[in-house]
Amino acid sequence: MVPGGIQEDDANMDAAAQRARVAGLFDQLSPGYDQNGVPWFTPIGARLVELTAPRPGDRAIDVGAGRGAATFALLEAVGRLGHVTAVDLSSAMLDLLRSAAHERGITNLDVRVGEASPEHLEAGPFDALTASLVLFFDPEPDLTFGRWLALLRPGARIGLSTFGPTDEAWTAAEAVLLRHAPPALLDARTTGRVGPFASTGSMATLFQNAGATDVTSRDDPLEVTLPDAAAWRSWTMTLGLRQLWEAVPSDQLDGVLAEVSTALEADRGDDGMLHLTQQVRYTTGSAGTLARTD
Numbered sequence: 001m002v003p004g005g006i007q008e009d010d011a012n013m014d015a016a017a018q019r020a021r022v023a024g025l026f027d028q029l030s031p032g033y034d035q036n037g038v039p040w041f042t043p044i045g046a047r048l049v050e051l052t053a054p055r056p057g058d059r060a061i062d063v064g065a066g067r068g069a070a071t072f073a074l075l076e077a078v079g080r081l082g083h084v085t086a087v088d089l090s091s092a093m094l095d096l097l098r099s100a101a102h103e104r105g106i107t108n109l110d111v112r113v114g115e116a117s118p119e120h121l122e123a124g125p126f127d128a129l130t131a132s133l134v135l136f137f138d139p140e141p142d143l144t145f146g147r148w149l150a151l152l153r154p155g156a157r158i159g160l161s162t163f164g165p166t167d168e169a170w171t172a173a174e175a176v177l178l179r180h181a182p183p184a185l186l187d188a189r190t191t192g193r194v195g196p197f198a199s200t201g202s203m204a205t206l207f208q209n210a211g212a213t214d215v216t217s218r219d220d221p222l223e224v225t226l227p228d229a230a231a232w233r234s235w236t237m238t239l240g241l242r243q244l245w246e247a248v249p250s251d252q253l254d255g256v257l258a259e260v261s262t263a264l265e266a267d268r269g270d271d272g273m274l275h276l277t278q279q280v281r282y283t284t285g286s287a288g289t290l291a292r293t294d
């Protein structure tokens with residue numbers, strides 16, 4: 001059970017309580033987050049920064065920075081003359097990011113716990129903003145995205161990664177877990193597949209409604225290679241998907257595992273490994289005239 005109790009009816013929780021629960025989830029996930037050797041957050045963060053295209057010398061912000069998958073790529077892109085602010089609701093994720101930055105001798109990084117909005121963050125205006133796999137955890141994605149954009153100067157670059165579809169076998173495996181999802185769960189697999197997250201077109205609309213220009217949205221495939229369903233469970237227990245596993249009643253877990261295993265077999269290749277494909281959605285644009293000018 002994650003802190004905050006995922007069996008509660010989220011629909012009755014206010015936005016602040018829902019964000020506190022997301023912070024609690026990632027505080028809990030932080031020690032094992034991105035540590036099990038599956039190339040996932042790092043290639044997604046790197047591709048996001050590449051497509052966002054910040055320039056050397058930029059002041060950039062990485063929202064929902066976590067352990068730094070996009071932050072370190074941003075630091076590379078802005079170079080020593082640039083600066084990066086990393087913001088996250090989870091203090092435990094940011095403690096690990098701070099240590100990793102210290103080990104690398106990085107001095108042009110600020111790390112801030114909390115929300116990224118003009119009320120919560122004095123820094124800015126920024127020249128570039130990234131948020132890799134973050135916004136679908138927010139209870140008010142349109143409002144929150146608007147607050148992020150209020151931190152930018154006109155013309156600043158914006159890049160978000162979210163998820164497109166998974167392949168058929170992966171989708172079938174997750175469908176087994178989704179049967180147990182608590183109502184109104186904030187997650188890539190629930191809120192992250194509807195509304196603004198439903199398609200490249202709806203992501204482009206999210207950007208345009210917030211006043212962004214030069215908007216593009218695309219899905220790029222990312223393959224994950226694993227030996228079996230047990231490895232898929234171990235890996236997904238280190239992701240937001242852990243919320244779905246933890247919602248399965250303990251007396252039904254063996255049955256769910258068996259169903260997941262059967263579903264994933266459709267992705268077994270001639271090399272004996274499971275080859276799972278996730279489309280990763282990258283949406284980029286430039287801040288319009290609503291952005292900050294100070």
Ligand SMILES: C[S@@+](CC[C@H](N)C(=O)[O-])C[C@H]1O[C@@H](n2cnc3c(N)ncnc32)[C@H](O)[C@@H]1O
Nearest residue numbers: 026041064065066069088089090132133134137
């Ligand atoms: C899936 S992780 C992604 C972390 C990192 N960007 C990466 O790609 O590895 C989502 C992160 O977003 C943070 N988060 C979720 N909602 C947020 C919000 N509204 N503001 C700031 N951080 C948020 C979580 O605490 C978590 O660390």
